[in-house]
Amino acid sequence: MDKQASLDFLFKPKSVALIGAAHTEEKLGGVILKNLLRFKGRVYPVNPKYNELMGLKAYPDFKDIPEPVDISLIMRPASEVPEILKEHKGRARCAVIMSSGFAEIGESALQEEIKRIGKEIGIRILGPNCMGVYNPYQRLDTFFLPYERLKRPKKGNVAVVSQSGAILSCLMGALEISNAGISKAVGYGNAIDIDESDIYEYLTDDRKTDVVVSYIESVGDGRKFIDKAKMLSEKKSLLILKAGKGESGQAAAFSHTGRLAGKYEVFHSILKQFKIQEAEDFDVLMDATKALSFHPRISPLAGKVGKRVLVITNGGGSGVLAADECMRQGLEVAGLPEDKINKLKQMFPHFYGVNNPLDLTAQVKDEDYALACHELKEQYDGFLLIALPNVQGITEKLAVIMKNCMVGINKPMVFHIAHGGISKKLTSLLEKAKIPVYPSPERAVRALKALLV
Amino acid sequence: MDKQASLDFLFKPKSVALIGAAHTEEKLGGVILKNLLRFKGRVYPVNPKYNELMGLKAYPDFKDIPEPVDISLIMRPASEVPEILKEHKGRARCAVIMSSGFAEIGESALQEEIKRIGKEIGIRILGPNCMGVYNPYQRLDTFFLPYERLKRPKKGNVAVVSQSGAILSCLMGALEISNAGISKAVGYGNAIDIDESDIYEYLTDDRKTDVVVSYIESVGDGRKFIDKAKMLSEKKSLLILKAGKGESGQAAAFSHTGRLAGKYEVFHSILKQFKIQEAEDFDVLMDATKALSFHPRISPLAGKVGKRVLVITNGGGSGVLAADECMRQGLEVAGLPEDKINKLKQMFPHFYGVNNPLDLTAQVKDEDYALACHELKEQYDGFLLIALPNVQGITEKLAVIMKNCMVGINKPMVFHIAHGGISKKLTSLLEKAKIPVYPSPERAVRALKALLV
Numbered sequence: 001m002d003k004q005a006s007l008d009f010l011f012k013p014k015s016v017a018l019i020g021a022a023h024t025e026e027k028l029g030g031v032i033l034k035n036l037l038r039f040k041g042r043v044y045p046v047n048p049k050y051n052e053l054m055g056l057k058a059y060p061d062f063k064d065i066p067e068p069v070d071i072s073l074i075m076r077p078a079s080e081v082p083e084i085l086k087e088h089k090g091r092a093r094c095a096v097i098m099s100s101g102f103a104e105i106g107e108s109a110l111q112e113e114i115k116r117i118g119k120e121i122g123i124r125i126l127g128p129n130c131m132g133v134y135n136p137y138q139r140l141d142t143f144f145l146p147y148e149r150l151k152r153p154k155k156g157n158v159a160v161v162s163q164s165g166a167i168l169s170c171l172m173g174a175l176e177i178s179n180a181g182i183s184k185a186v187g188y189g190n191a192i193d194i195d196e197s198d199i200y201e202y203l204t205d206d207r208k209t210d211v212v213v214s215y216i217e218s219v220g221d222g223r224k225f226i227d228k229a230k231m232l233s234e235k236k237s238l239l240i241l242k243a244g245k246g247e248s249g250q251a252a253a254f255s256h257t258g259r260l261a262g263k264y265e266v267f268h269s270i271l272k273q274f275k276i277q278e279a280e281d282f283d284v285l286m287d288a289t290k291a292l293s294f295h296p297r298i299s300p301l302a303g304k305v306g307k308r309v310l311v312i313t314n315g316g317g318s319g320v321l322a323a324d325e326c327m328r329q330g331l332e333v334a335g336l337p338e339d340k341i342n343k344l345k346q347m348f349p350h351f352y353g354v355n356n357p358l359d360l361t362a363q364v365k366d367e368d369y370a371l372a373c374h375e376l377k378e379q380y381d382g383f384l385l386i387a388l389p390n391v392q393g394i395t396e397k398l399a400v401i402m403k404n405c406m407v408g409i410n411k412p413m414v415f416h417i418a419h420g421g422i423s424k425k426l427t428s429l430l431e432k433a434k435i436p437v438y439p440s441p442e443r444a445v446r447a448l449k450a451l452l453v
Numbered sequence: 454m455d456k457q458a459s460l461d462f463l464f465k466p467k468s469v470a471l472i473g474a475a476h477t478e479e480k481l482g483g484v485i486l487k488n489l490l491r492f493k494g495r496v497y498p499v500n501p502k503y504n505e506l507m508g509l510k511a512y513p514d515f516k517d518i519p520e521p522v523d524i525s526l527i528m529r530p531a532s533e534v535p536e537i538l539k540e541h542k543g544r545a546r547c548a549v550i551m552s553s554g555f556a557e558i559g560e561s562a563l564q565e566e567i568k569r570i571g572k573e574i575g576i577r578i579l580g581p582n583c584m585g586v587y588n589p590y591q592r593l594d595t596f597f598l599p600y601e602r603l604k605r606p607k608k609g610n611v612a613v614v615s616q617s618g619a620i621l622s623c624l625m626g627a628l629e630i631s632n633a634g635i636s637k638a639v640g641y642g643n644a645i646d647i648d649e650s651d652i653y654e655y656l657t658d659d660r661k662t663d664v665v666v667s668y669i670e671s672v673g674d675g676r677k678f679i680d681k682a683k684m685l686s687e688k689k690s691l692l693i694l695k696a697g698k699g700e701s702g703q704a705a706a707f708s709h710t711g712r713l714a715g716k717y718e719v720f721h722s723i724l725k726q727f728k729i730q731e732a733e734d735f736d737v738l739m740d741a742t743k744a745l746s747f748h749p750r751i752s753p754l755a756g757k758v759g760k761r762v763l764v765i766t767n768g769g770g771s772g773v774l775a776a777d778e779c780m781r782q783g784l785e786v787a788g789l790p791e792d793k794i795n796k797l798k799q800m801f802p803h804f805y806g807v808n809n810p811l812d813l814t815a816q817v818k819d820e821d822y823a824l825a826c827h828e829l830k831e832q833y834d835g836f837l838l839i840a841l842p843n844v845q846g847i848t849e850k851l852a853v854i855m856k857n858c859m860v861g862i863n864k865p866m867v868f869h870i871a872h873g874g875i876s877k878k879l880t881s882l883l884e885k886a887k888i889p890v891y892p893s894p895e896r897a898v899r900a901l902k903a904l905l906v
Contacts (some may be wrong), residue, residue, distance in 0.1 A: 026845070100814075104769075105804060114742060115669030144815070149874035150843040165815075166768020168803030169843045174892075217773060243773040252773045252810050261812075281895040282774055283736075295812035314620025316557075320696040320705045321735055350557060357705050362481075362597070362618075390603040390622045392479070419626035421602035427871075440626075442734040 007202040009093040010194070011135050011184055012242050013070030014041045016142075017092065019062055020075030021053050021082055028144040028351075029075045032098075035141040037227070044069065049326030062087050071096055073132060073142055078102055079397035081128065082113050089121035094194075095130035096142060103190055115192040126194045131165035131187025134172075137208060143187075145169055156181015157210035158293045158311060161199050163188055164243075167215045167282075174286045179431040180293040181393060183208040197228040204232045208354055210296035211237045213289045217244050218262060220242035230274050237292040239277050239450065241285045242267055287436075287443050288450035294434040295391060295412055295451055305412075305452050306381035308334045309445075311357035312372050314364035314394065318416065318441050319357030322384055325445040328423075331382070331452065340376060347371060361390045365399040370405040373413070382452050383413040384444055389421040399429030406435060418442035456596070462546040464588050464637055466523030467494045469595075472515055472537055473528030474498030474506050476672045480518060481597040483507075485551075488594040491868050496524065515540050524549055526585060526595055531555055532680045534581070535566050542574035547647075549595060550581035556643055557582055568645040579647045584618030584640025587625075591864040596640075598622055601872040608637045609634015609747045610663035614652050616641055617696075620668045620735075627739040628770075632884040633746040636661040644879065648673055650681040655667055657685045662751035664690045670697050672713060675723075689791060690745040692903065694738045695720055730903060740896050741903035748865055758865075758905050759834035762898075764810035765825050766839035767817035767847065771869065772810030775837055775894040782902045784835070786810070793829060800824060815844045819851040823858040826866075829843045835905050836866040837897055842874040849875060852882030859888060866906035869897035 016036060020134035026442050029047075033054055036043045036262070045053040048060040059065050062072065062084065072092040074084055078101030088095055096116070102111040111128065118125040126132065132142030135154045143165075150169055153176040160175070160182060162168035168187040171320050175182060183206065186199060196216060203209050212232060219225045232238050244252070245264040271278050279285035309331045313319035323333045336344070344354045348368065353359030360368045385402070387394050406413055415430055415437045417423050427437040438444040469492060475483035479605040482500075486507055489496045500507045501513040511516050515525065515537065525545040527537055532552030541548055548571070555564040564581065571578045574837045579585065585595030589608045591627040595604070597616075603622055613628070613635060615621035628635060636659065637653060656662050665685060672678045685691050697705065697882060698717040724731050732738035762784045766772035776786045786809050789797070801821065806812030813821045822838050838855070840847050859866055868883055868890045870876050880890040891897040 002800070098588065101804065105806075145843045146845075149845070151873060162770070164768070164770025164773075166766075166841055169768035169841060169873070170768070170771065170871040173843070173876075177872050203459070215770065241774075243770060243777060245477070245777040250787075252776045252808070281778065282893040283895065313619075315617070316618035316705070317617025317668065317670065317696060318623065320617075321620070321694075323705045324696060324698040325734065333705075341803070351554065353558075355705070360633060389618055390598045390626070392599075392602070418623040418817040419630050420604060421624070423626075442736065 003020065007194070007198060009070040010133055011202070012123070013140065014139055015044070015067060016041060016071040017044040017046060017065055017069045017072040017375060018063060018075065019046045019072060021047045021058065023050060023053050025146060031144045031146050032073065032142060032375060033074060036142060037149070038139045038141060040139050062091065063066070065091070067323045067381055074099060075161070078107065078110060078128070078241065079226045082117055083115045085114055086121065092123060093122040094126065095128065096126045098130055098132055098142070098144065100129040102128045111190065111192060111336055118193055121393040124193055126186070127189045128192065130189025131168050134182070135183040143169070151176050152182070154181040155182055155183070155191070156293060157207040157208065157296055158174060158289055159183045159203050159206070159212045160185040161188070161212060162186070162215040163191065163196070163217045165189065169274060171213065171286070172280070175289070178290045180290045191220060197221065197224045199240070199250065200228040203390065204235055205435060209236065211289060211292045212239070213285060214238065215238045216240060216242050219267070220416050226270060226274065229276050232434045233276050237277070237296065238293065239279055239285060239288055240271065241282065277453065283443070284446050287438060287447040290445040291414055291436045291450050294436050307332045308379070309384055309448065310376055310380040311384045311386070312360065312369055313357050314360045314362065314391065315386065315388040315425045316353070316359050318386045318388060318418070320361060322386060322416070322441040322445055323357055325442040329445055329448060329449045331445065334380070336376070337379060339378065345376060347375070364393040366393065366395055366401050367401070369398065370401045373405050373409055377409045377411065380411070382411060382448050384416070384448055385413065386416045386441060386444070388418045389423050389426060390418070394422070394426070396426055396429060399433055402430065402435055403433035405435070412448060413445050414438065415446045459537055459653060460647070462523040462858065463577070463586055464655070468497065468520060468522040469494060469517060469593070470497040470499060470518055470522045470525040471528065472499045474500045476503060476506050478599060482798045484597045485526065485528060488596060488600070488761055491592045491594060493592050515544065518544070521545060523547065523707065524849065527552060528597070531563060531581070533805050534565070535570055536725055538567055539572045539574065541576050545576060547577040547579065549579045549583065549585045551585055551595070551597065552581055552584040555581045564643065564645060572645055577646055580642045581645065583642025584621050587635070587638040593730060596622070597667060604629050607634040609746060610636055610661065610749055611634050611742055612656050612659070612662040612665045613637070613638040614641070614665060615668040616644065616670050617668060618642065622669065623735070624666065624739070627797070628742070630792070631739060631743045633743045644673060650674065653681040653685040653691070657688055662689065664742060664902060665692070665747045666738060667691065667693045669693060669695050672720070679723060679727065682729050685727045687710065690749070692732055692738060692741055692745065694732045694735065703868070712783060728762070736896070737899050740891060740900040744867055744900040744903050746891045747889050760785050760905055761833045762835045762837055762901065763829055763833040764837045764839065765822055766810050767813045767815065768841040769781060769806070769812050769843065770840065770873070771839045771841060771894050772812060775839060775898055776810055777868070778895040778898040782898055783787065784898065784905065787833070790832060793832065799826065802829070817844065818844040819846065819848055820855050822851065823854045826858050826862055830862045830864065834864065836862070836864065837869070837901055838866065839869045839894060840879070841871045842876050842879060843871070847875070849879055849882060851880060852886055855883065855888055856886035859886065865901060865902045867891065867897050869894045887902050
C-alpha cells in the first residue's frame with residue numbers, strides 16, 4: 001500500500017478505537033471519548049471495567065472489537081504500550097500513541113521497542129507523546145482538550161502540523177480568534193514513524209489545504225525533509241517555525257521530544273536556499289498564516305511577485321513605522337511616478353501628502369483608499385493600508401469599498417487598523433471580505449511580506 | 454519664570470481658551486469643545502458667529518476673554534495663525550497650535566514667522582501640527598478625537614509623549630486595552646518651542662508619572678535631548694520608539710513633521726551608550742510599557758538587576774520558544790542548581806521536567822507555579838510563567854496564588870497565557886494583581902527584558 005493511501009487512514013478514518021477510554025471528563029481518556037462522539041465514523045471505546053461508556057458499547061479488550069480499525073488511539077501508561085501494540089497485528093492500520101513517558105524522559109529503549117514492534121507487525125505509528133489528529137470535515141477530533149477549554153477553529157484551508165501538542169493547541173487557539181479556518185491538524189510528537197515529511201507529502205495533494213503551518217523542534221531525516229518540504233512549497237504555502245534555535249532552546253527541545261534539535265544555522269540556510277518560508281516567532285507565524293489563508297492563490301515559488309509596496313495611511317506616524325519595517329523586511333517603499341503624483345494631487349485635497357507613504361491625513365474619507373489603490377495598481381506589488389479609526393471619515397463602509405477594490409486589483413492587500421472606536425467591527429467586516437487586518441503597522445508589514453516572497 | 458513652572462501651565466492649566474470652537478462635533482473645533490466640557494477649570498470658546506457654544510458663553514474674539522488664560526488652543530487655518538498669535542501678548546502663557554499647514558507641507562517661512570512671534574511676545578508654544586495635551590487628573594483633554602472613537606485609558610502612571618498625533622492616539626488605544634493607566638499624554642508635532650526634551654524635564658519631577666513612553670521622529674537639539682533623556686531615565690523608566698530609521702521612513706518622517714530624522718545609527722548608539730531603553734517596534738513598546746507600568750519600582754539604571762530568567766511552563770513547546778527568544782534578547786536561561794533539582798524532583802510528580810524551562814506538563818496544578826517560584830526565588834532575576842489554559846489543572850485560582858507569590862518574591866514576573874478557555878478571565882485577574890500577561894511566549898520575553906535591563 002502506498003503512503004498516500006496509508007495517511008488517508010489517519011486523516012480520514014472510517015473507524016477509531018480508543019484504548020484507555022474513560023467514563024468521565026476528569027480523565028483524559030474521557031475527554032477524548034467525548035470529542036469522538038462527534039465523529040462521523042464508528043467509535044470503539046476499550047475499557048475492561050465498563051460495558052458502556054458515554055452511550056457507546058465498550059469493549060473489555062482491543063481484540064474484542066468486531067472489525068479491523070483504521071486508527072487505534074492508545075492512551076495508557078507507557079509501560080503497557082508494547083503489549084497493547086502487539087495485539088494490533090491485522091487489527092489496525094495505524095496506531096496513534098498519545099501516551100508520554102518515552103525518549104522525552106530518557107526511556108529511549110522503550111521507544112525503540114515500540115518502533116520495532118510497529119515494523120514487525122506492519123502498522124503505521126503516530127507519536128508517541130502526541131496529540132493526534134483533527135479533521136473538521138470528518139468531525140474527527142482525537143485531542144485530549146475539552147471544547148470549553150479550546151474552541152476549535154472553523155473549517156478552512158490551513159493545515160497545522162506540530163511536533164508539540166502544546167503549540168498545536170496554541171496555534172488552534174490563535175487561528176480561532178484570527179478568523180482563519182482549518183483543513184487538518186496533527187500533533188506528531190516523538191515521530192518514531194510518521195513524521196513531518198510524511199505529512200507534508202500527504203498535504204501536497206490534499207485538496208482541502210492551501211496553507212501548511214508547521215512547528216518543528218527536530219528533524220529525523222534531513223534529506224527526506226528537504227525533498228518533501230520543497231515539493232509541498234512548490235504547490236502550496238508552507239510556513240515553518242523552527243524552535244530550539246539556541247543552546248538553551250535546544251536543550252529544552254531535547255527534553256521535550258527526545259530528538260536532537262540540530263544546528264539551527266544549517267536548518268535556516270537550507271530553508272533559505274530552497275525558498276521555503278520561515279517565521280521568526282509565534283506571532284509572525286500566525287499573522288502570516290492568516291494572510292496566506294486569505295490570499296491562497298499566491299504560491300511562494302511562483303516567482304512572479306515583486307517587492308514594491310504602496311503604503312496608504314490616514315496617520316503620518318503610522319506610515320513612518322510601516323516604511324521602517326518594510327525596509328527591515330527587505331520590501332521596497334518605492335516613490336510614485338511623476339504623472340501619478342500630478343493626477344493624485346488633482347484628485348485629492350491639497351493638504352494630502354502625495355508620496356509613498358500616501359498620507360490621507362485626519363480628514364480622510366473611506367473612498368480615498370480605493371481611489372489611490374486603483375490609480376496605482378499597476379505600479380505596486382502589494383498594498384499596505386492603514387486606517388486609524390479615531391476620525392469621523394473612517395466608517396464601516398470602508399469594508400465594502402475595499403472588498404470591491406480587491407476584485408479590481410487582485411494583488412496582495414493587508415490592513416493595519418488601530419484599537420478604538422469601530423476597530424473591532426471594521427476588522428471583522430474586512431476579514432469576512434478576506435482582507436487580513438493587524439493591530440500594528442509592523443505586524444501588517446510582516447504579514448504582507450509573506451505574500452510577496 | 455523657570456521652565457518647570459511654565460510647563461505646569463500646559464499640563465495643569467486653570468483656564469483654557471479655544472480659538473476655532475465650533476457648535477457641532479462634525480467640526481474638529483466642536484469635538485475639542487465637547488471634550489473640554491469635562492475640564493475642571495475655566496473654558497473660553499472663541500467664535501465670532503455665536504454667543505453661546507455647547508452651553509458655554511462664546512467670545513467673538515480672543516481679546517474679549519476677561520482674564521489671561523494658561524493655555525490657548527488654536528484650531529484655525531495656518532495662514533491666520535500669525536495674526537491670532539500676536540493678540541496673545543499678555544493674554545496667554547502658552548499657545549497650543551493644533552493647526553497643520555506649516556513646515557510639514559513645505560511652509561517653512563510661515564513656521565519661522567510664528568516661532569519669531571512667540572519669542573517676541575514671550576509666550577511658550579506647543580506645536581504647530583499637534584494634538585495637544587491630556588491629563589486625566591485634571592480632566593483636561595484637548596484632543597480632536599471624540600470619546601466614542603477613542604476610549605481614553607484610565608488614570609495611571611504612564612506618560613505618553615508623541616511627536617505624532619496619530620501615534621499618540623494609537624498608543625492611547627493600545628494602553629486602554631492593555632489595562633495600563635495614563636498620567637499625562639502630549640502630542641508636540643513640529644516642536645518649534647516646547648519639544649521632547651522640555652517635556653522629559655518636566656516629567657522627571659512629576660509625581661504621578663513612573664513610566665514615560667516616547668515616540669520620536671526627529672530631534673531638534675541633540676545635546677539637550679541626551680541630557681534630559683539621561684536625567685529622566687535615571688529616575689524613571691523611559692522607553693523610546695524612534696521612527697524614520699531607513700531612507701523611506703526618513704523621507705516619510707520629513708513630510709510628516711518637516712524636521713530631519715537624522716541618521717538612525719547615531720541615535721541608536723547614543724541611547725545604548727547612556728542605557729536609555731529603545732523599543733524596536735510599536736508592539737514591543739506597548740508590551741514593555743505595560744510591564745514597566747505594573748512594576749514601576751524597577752529603575753532601568755538601578756544597575757542591580759541581572760539577566761537570569763526562570764521559565765516555568767505547562768507546555769514543552771512554548772517553553773522552547775521562550776528559551777529561544779531569551780537567547781535572542783540576551784537573557785540567560787540558566788540551569789537549576791543541583792540541590793534544587795533534587796528538591797523539586799521530590800516535590801513534583803516524576804514526569805515533570807525539572808530543568809529550565811521547568812515543564813509542569815498537561816497535568817499541571819495551579820499551585821505548582823508558586824511552589825517553583827518560591828523555591829528558586831534567590832537563583833533568578835526574572836520569572837517567565839507560561840500557562841496554557843486548555844487543560845483542567847489551570848483555573849482562575851492561579852491569579853490569587855500568583856498575587857500572593859509576587860509579594861514574597863518581589864522580582865519581575867510576567868505571564869504568557871495562550872488564547873482559549875479561561876484565558877480572558879485569567880488575564881484580567883492577573884493584570885488586576887499587576888502581573889502583566891502576553892499572548893505569545895516571545896512577546897512575554899521581550900516585555901520581561903524591559904524589566905531586566
